[in-house]
Amino acid sequence: MYTDKVIDHFKNPRNMGEIEGADGIGRVGNVKCGDVMYLYIKVAKRTDSKGREEEYIEDVKFKTLGCAAAVAASSMTTELALGKSLDEAYKLSRDGINEALGKLPPQKYHCSILSADGIKKAIEDYWNKKQDKTDN
Ligand code: FES
Numbered sequence: 001m002y003t004d005k006v007i008d009h010f011k012n013p014r015n016m017g018e019i020e021g022a023d024g025i026g027r028v029g030n031v032k033c034g035d036v037m038y039l040y041i042k043v044a045k046r047t048d049s050k051g052r053e054e055e056y057i058e059d060v061k062f063k064t065l066g067c068a069a070a071v072a073a074s075s076m077t078t079e080l081a082l083g084k085s086l087d088e089a090y091k092l093s094r095d096g097i098n099e100a101l102g103k104l105p106p107q108k109y110h111c112s113i114l115s116a117d118g119i120k121k122a123i124e125d126y127w128n129k130k131q132d133k134t135d136n
Helices: 004-011 068-081 086-090 094-100 111-135
Strands: 024-029 036-047 053-065
Touching: 004 068, 024 111, 036 068, 036 111, 053 068, 053 086, 053 111, 068 094, 068 111, 086 111, 094 111
Parallel strands: none
Antiparallel strands: 024 036, 036 053
């Protein structure tokens, strides 16, 4: 059985879609079922509470070609990541996302993997592109 939170996020997914000219894109495939998800981030800069400049997720969107649990987990991931610093968002875990959803049924736990890995890959993509720019 799915929790009300899972059903809500599946029926009304937050931040679904694509970001034109995204700063980072994460593509993840689920080896267990063959489903795929794309996660897009837009990064901006702000000053943190200690007066230091930090990069944060100004916008995030997802496209999931997957099951109801994967859609709900993706939606929850974007909600958790939006507005977080890149370092904080990078720490979002499969368990954390699963907890926030009120827990997926055990046989559906693997569906939360897509989005947890998707946000990490999108951030890594951003870091890699930034590194390339610095190298050139
Ligand atoms: Fe494929 Fe859920 S069954 S992600």
